[in-house]
Amino acid sequence: MLEIKDVVGGYGSVQVLNGASLKVARGQIVALLGGNGTGKSTLLKAVSGLIKPWSGSITFDGERIDGLRPDLIVRRGLVQVTQGKEVFPGMTVEENLKLGAFVVRDRAKASRALDRVYTYFPILKERRQQLSGTLSGGQLQMVCIGRGLMSSPKMIMLDEPSSALAPQVVLDIFRTIHRITQDGMTVLMVEQNVRMALLLAEYGYVIMDGVIHIEGPADQLIHDDNVRLSYLGGTVANREASLGTGA
């Protein structure tokens, strides 16, 4: 469904991506892993159109999308949920969600999408008239994911859905992501919480210095010595810590 091929790009004159390639099949859930500053978020931004790749190609659903404006990529059914739980704090929860359906002209379809988001995140329905600036971290993340689902996309890209959240909330979010994928959504997920991501994903890529370093089925990666050493921590204690804090 999504094919990224030899993408080179960055910000201004700083090159971050040095020829990254990856594939996501329809209905698949894929994890993109890597430490800080390895190019994970930059790659997602290149796919969603926030930055234009300098070279390489990005194909979604059989069409080239590299260099397209972000809203046109949303129209084609590919949505990115950014890191940092960014909402519009002056808008209510429902207004935030409705904005996600901006490309949907069919009102009935938008309101069905809203109902579906409320079944994934019932707390948002309770809080729908509340200003989103007053929500907790977990609820903000729910608004962000919910907003991404509002245009009924074919595929969603999540940038660190677990970052800066309490462990229990992380579990909740991951459970809901799991539910969303079971309903047929294709997901590309960037995570620093490697263990959780690999438990959820079917396939994983590890990015390093802007290129894909290691790839493989998730159950193999989780036992891969390189991945284990670099990202899961060498000792049992560290592993437990990484599972607990989401670091």
Next chain:
Amino acid sequence: MGYFIDLVIIGLSIGMVYALVALGLSLIYSGLDIVHFAHGEIYMIGAFIGLMLFRHLGIGYVPTLLLAVVLTGIVGVLIERVFYRRLTSTGGGYTVAGMGMIIAGFGMSIVLQNVAYLIWGPKALPFPVPYGRPVEIGNLALPMSYVWIVATALILMFVLNLLLKKTMIGLAIRAVAHNKDIAYLSGVNVPLMISLIFGIGCALGAAAGVLIGPINYVQVLMGLSVLIKAFAAAVVGGFGSLPGAVLGGVLVGVIESLGAGYVSGTYKDTYAFVLLIFVLMVKPSGILGVEAKVKA
């Protein structure tokens, strides 16, 4: 007492004119992150367009106002698309403001003044609108022109509020004003919204120009003093805040009018700035201003 009420009414209506210009400034600032220094000239162009429509088409004042507002809005969109966009898109983004944009604004102001000069000449032109008899309330005779200004400005503000709060377009405009990346990722055509924001800002400026025309004359240099007053109004109310722009405009207008009536008309233009300095000392973010918002 009658004198005081007269002054307040005059100040209120002039204040509404400032408020409309300040609303445009604030809207453009919140949407494009630029302070538009050519906005006084947009107001002047709007007034001239209104005057020409009124004189040559023989249509009434209300159609004149609406048509001038729409036409000036289109002029604004063209200016943004053709000139400003080149500057804001240089960094690959859409909000690279900085010095370049400020100088471009001043440049645009000079260009528009000269274009207006070439078309309409240096003379102050009358904008004769047959308003009819003043409205009498008790022993007060309220000139219709003032009633018109206040009523029209209130209607425009009401419509703007409705647009921003109740429509999808308004939701998108507010999103673009807060965070352009997230607006983009929500599927909003950000460049189009930016043009729209700029157009609406210019349309509000034009409305102010057409409203003031019948009271003052219409002339090429009418923009500067209004820009400065509107700027003061926007800062007093809290730059970027739309209710603040209205409040600031009204305050500036009323204080100016009272100062001119009770202290001295010679220093009419200074009262706005005394108010500005006072507000900046007490609450630097403006009366309704919030702490500097996080920009995308």
